Amino acid sequence: MKKLAVAICLLVVSLAAQAQFEKGTWIVNPSISGMDFSYSKNDKAKFGMGVQAGNFLADGIALMINVGADWSKPVDEYTLGTGARFYFNTTGVYLGAGLDWNRFHWSGGNHQTDWGLGIEGGYAFFLSRTVTIEPAVYYKWRFNDTDMSRFGVKLGFGLYF
Template structure:
């Protein structure tokens, strides 16, 4: 019985700590790693990506994001690419569960340009009052070449809520 009460109190504490971070006018800065063979597309091969994000809470639980990313693939037919985009995140539960939608302009080095909307679902695990570890699952849809470049993957990020 004591163990259950302790777990309930700990969960309540984490929920209360997290809720203050998703308030209007807070700032978000984050980065993430993608790939590491944890994604899939039609040209499956080794891939590694890094992403930087910055955002602002327009209202409680609503985060507007800007992002820039670099993706490297070791596969000869898949070029490295950079992307720039914007997105929106909604924190469903005050303890960190979020849904995200974004749209990115992708430019690859062999004159390949694409507009790729994406969806993401993840969780912000608070390791301190302002720092989170944010695992998420994402899907990016390629309009130009769906079979080869649309991607499903896992992302591991770190976020700071100021």
């Protein structure tokens, strides 16, 4: 009986979320709590934050831009990028990919600029008609310095207008 109740609840949430992934809907996805935990060869573990925003160009397909900053020692990192998300049906499950530009500043004064390719998979869990919690897994591959490539998990919030 419990499994049936959970299945019905998920179906109702999926039907309510359907309108949020339609053409013309705007999405803002901040990681305002700094809950971005990741691993790379250089800095082992770090915490950061960022914001993504975009628009659904077609049902289930959103074009996104992102900005981010991380002031972890010994490297400060600034990010600017673009990408897309594809939402499967109306369930909230999505895959995303994008290209970003990073500027790295080390505490010794050295700096480096690098391009990267990122992929992510996540789930938009609707708390209300317009607010989501969005856990995701991602991988960011750096073109010039693979030591700066990063695998991680993040927890963000989504606002759908």
